[in-house]
Amino acid sequence: MGADALDAVIHAPARLRIVATLAALPDGDSLSFTRLQDMLDLTPGNLITHLRKLEDVGYLTSATTGNGRASRTSIALTGRGRAALDAYTDALRDLLGGL
């Protein structure tokens, strides 16, 4: 098994960190864009770009409430995203002979 067995959507530093951070929350919980940005120390534009890629493949969902300055975006890992991270972790473990 080679590195191509790893999910290419997750196998990028920023997206790996996004998915791993959201996976640390209990199932069904979401995290605000601001807190996620603070935790990962990414620029807003960079974070948005990676979130869109993850959202496009159904690994996470986002919801925005309010308008203008009062708006709040929450991001949550989907069941599919959690399963993808588990599969990615298993694939890494197989590649490296145990994490």
Add this chain to the structure above:
Amino acid sequence: MQGTHDIDQTTTADDAGEGLDPREAARLLEQTKREARRQFNLSPPWISAVMGAVILVAYGALWLSTRGQHPYEGPSLGVVGLVYTAVAVSIAVSVKVYRRATAGVSGPSVRRQGIEGVAILVSFLGSPVIQGAMKHYGASDAIVYGVIPAAAPLIIVGTTVLGIAASKADWAQFGATLVVVTGGIVAAFVGPSGAWLAAGIGLFIGVVGYAAATGKRLGRS
């Protein structure tokens, strides 16, 4: 996705993972998981350990202040002030830690924690209610102001937390709380002064034990 931020679509330096070595990916994954668990954790081990020490000092002071009293007169005003200060500081630290850990987090677990908090607050009323009833029926000061306030909160609040821990299958919290409840049960039978010592030891072992279990869990890959 986020209307309040400027979108810099060109900043995608690590968009592709071709250059990411699997070993580096594994290290990054574990480091991120560990850091996220630490940041979302409601009971940082070192704070719990400090609280355990504060509890032991406060209850120890209550025991020393009341040891050898015949009849039981209760702790000195200075010790009562120390205990109230310790309780106020503990509550302030807990609230700050909770707010920091749950900032930006929403969903079912946060709602559940709110309900659990209400249940625990209500259970704290149990001890003063029993004290009032005991006083009403003419129980001695040793019972009303010694045994009950030392033992009852540990038993009543402890059993509430036991139920919460069991419902979450949090066996570290369950075991630690069982020690606390046991301390309360022992406190109920060792006299008004010894009750403070037994309660303090039970709380100390429970809180420090939970801190150790949490530290081990957070450090585990």
